[in-house]
Each structure stands twice: as structure tokens, then as C-alpha cells.
Amino acid sequence: MKSKTRVCLINSDYRSDHRYIIGILKFPPLGLEYLAASIRDIADIKIFDNRFPEFNLDYLKKEFDNFKPDYVGISVNFSNQIFHANAIARIARDSGAKVIMGGWHPSTVPDESLSYSDYVIRGEGELVFRELIKKGSPVGINGISYKDNDTIIHNPDQELIDLDQVSPPARDLRPKISEKYYSFFGVSVDSMETSRGCPFRCKFCSIHNFYHHKYRTRSIKRIIEDLKQIKDYTKLVYIIDDNFTANKNHVNKVCKAIIGNNIKKTYMSTSRLDQVVKYPEMYELMAKAGFIFSFVGIESFSNKTLKSLNKQLKLKQIKQGIKILHDLGFIIQGNIMIGADFNDKKEDIESTLEIAKSLDIDIPTFSILTPYPMTELWEEVKSKGMLINTDWHNFNWNNPVIKYPHLTSDDLKYYLEKAYSEVRSFKRPMNKLIDLLRSRGLSFFITTFLTQGGIKSTLQFI
Structure with missing residues (x-):
């Protein structure tokens, strides 16, 4: 009887100077877990998260030497992960494995990524990955790029899949x-997905093109099945959708199903402040279902700049949306861009920081x-x-x-540092605690925070 194909799946690390929100939030590599589910009947699989110091290159080399994988799949979502991914690819190839890269970055620059990998899966990977493992050759499989001797072959794009065909x-x-x-912030977290894609077309974002x-x-049936799979002791769930609140009907159905199934967890998701203003009743239902953290892209406070970014958002909506979310007991993480307008001058960025403080x-x-x-x-x-350059x-x-x-690179770095040093998080921590108690109630506060790492984690968070 032929033994199963051996596959290692690796989530690559990124540089330690990464300061964006992913430095605070470390969630499971759900994409790799979807890939693993798609092939578990035909392959022996190991998953490693290279962000863990224990799973460094030396450790992975020993694993490759012992496990002897036929394929090593490497996920590269952020461009500055590619150098870690390339290092992993080198030792994987040295062990005799074929290297498959996937994720946002290799999908956008497949030719370059093939310098270190044997195959690049462009776009969604579940069905393509399974077909490649089963067939053992990329020929005729849509959505794959590969080299035939020195010639790069880009097979046609794959069709987008029915998300209910994807195994949990x-x-x-x-x-x-x-x-x-x-x-x-020290609170145990898991992740899940309810949708893919985004109907908006922000100029700086690749999701709509991807x-x-x-x-x-x-x-809803598959979403609830997936949610029930998450372990009971993990009370905080990050909905990793590109834009969870893009469709009001979908959000309402999800929230009603969570409430109807009496699933007692707390949720984080992406959102848009214009949606908050347009559909406050949707966010009221989200609050009842246990949503408490909202990640929003503010980007700029200039209506002109927001229009140029195709953000479809205005300063008035930003202010209104923040108030509505706070009245409902949401905790808001809002991102603001430095140099959002090519013609920004120093006084424009100073103004941005002053508004952010207010x-x-x-x-x-x-x-x-x-x-x-x-x-x-x-x-x-x-x-x-x-x-300036394409050094990833x-x-x-x-x-x-x-x-x-009108701005040098040093100017931009200066204002980024100034923003982080002068615009504080949780300016009124005790008031925030009181607001949470008032809007969500004591039982919700205790269930959400004090049972997840105790008082220490709560104080660390606030």
C-alpha cells in the first residue's frame, strides 16, 4: 500500500520592527488550517508557525530532515514576510521537498516568488492545493504558476470557490x-471566517482585485458549525473577514444565529465607520451577540484625501461612527495614515495628529x-x-x-514616531471601564474579561 504524501505547512515570520496592529494581535493561521483540512485524507500533515521562537529555522531544518516532507507549503501574506519565507524555502529544498508558496504576496508577484519556490498558488488555495498534491504535477491546474526549465508558466486563473465547499x-x-x-493583549484568541472579499475599492487595498x-x-449553518468547533475555554474570536460588515443581511443572520444558539463568546471584527452611521441597528445587534472590538480604517481626516483614496468616507461620518460604537460599548482600534495625500506638507500632518488627539x-x-x-x-x-524602491x-x-x-522620508518617520508618542491609547482608562459596565452590564464584563486571564490581563488590556 502506498504511503500518504507528507506535507509541512508553514506560516512565515515577519520582521520584529513591525508596529502595526498585528504586533499586538497574534491569531492562528486559519488559511493553512483550511489547506490542511482539504488534504488530510490524502496526506500526513504538520503545521508550524514560524512566528513562535521555538519554531525557528534550526528547528524547522531538523523537522524537515526527520519528517522528510514531499511538499512544504509556505504562507506569505505580508510582503516583508518574504525574506523569512525564502529562508524556509531554501532549507526545505535542501531536504528534498518541493516548495509551494501562497498568500497575498506571492499571488501578486509570482515570477519573483518562483526564484525560491517550485510552485506559486495564486489566490484561493484549498481546491488548487488538493489537486496539486493528488496529481503531483502543476500541468493543467488553474491558479498555479511554475517553471518549466527556465520558462515561467502561468496557468489561467482559477474560478472562485463556493465557500461551503471548503472543509472546516x-x-x-x-x-x-x-x-x-x-x-x-494576553487574552486567548481563535479565528474564524464568515466571508471573503470586499465590495469597496479603496485605492491602497488589493482585496477587491485579489x-x-x-x-x-x-x-449560516457552516458558520455556526465552525464556531462550535472552537474550544470552550477560548472566549475571544477574531472574525478575519476582509470586511465583516459589508453586507447588513449577512451580519444580522450571523448575529441572530449566535444569539439563538446561545454561543457565549466575544468577537472582534473589521468594520467601516460609514456602515456604522448607515446601519446603527446592525451594530446594536452585534453588541447583543457579543461583538466588542471593532477594527476600522480611518486613514485620513481630510474629505478631499478620503475621496482620492476612494474610501467613500467623510470626517462627519468618522465622528458620528465613533460615538455610535462607544455608546454601544465597542472598543475601537482605528488606523490613520501618515502621508495619505501625496501633496501633504508638515502642517497637514500636524493637523492630522491634533484631530487624532481630539x-x-x-x-x-x-x-x-x-x-x-x-x-x-x-x-x-x-x-x-x-x-523609491521595491525592497520588500x-x-x-x-x-x-x-x-x-513636500516631505522627506525622514519627515514621515519623524511624524510616525510622534504620532505613537503623543496620541495615547485609552486616554481615560477608568472612564472606559465605567462605559463598558454601563453599556454592556456587569455580567458581560465579568464573562468577557475576568474569566480570560484574570484581572492582570484586564488591567494590561485597558
């Missing part, structure tokens, strides 16, 4: 040590406007000769890669 993620394949690391301008949802954003984060491949911003910056180390929202007419 293989959470049981997580190593035990993962419970030590997957957390948000998913061919389609937005799809999973059925708004009650619980966790303000800041990033330098960064053009990523497969975005309209990338094409514009390249066409205007404004791209610098594509981390902290380092300037755009040449501005």
Missing part, C-alpha cells in the same frame, strides 16, 4: 504550544501610506516615478517607499 479548518493539528501564543471584485459569504479612539494605530502590488496605488506611484523589507507600513514632493 483543521484546528486539531495545531501544536500544543500554540495556546501560549495566540492572544490579543478576489476578482466578488464578495461571498458562507452559509477623537476618542481607544487604540489609535498609525501607518505610512504604502503601495502594495495589485493595488491602484501601486500602479499610480509607479507610473508617476514616485516609488520596507513594505511594512513603517518605512517610506514613496517619494513625496
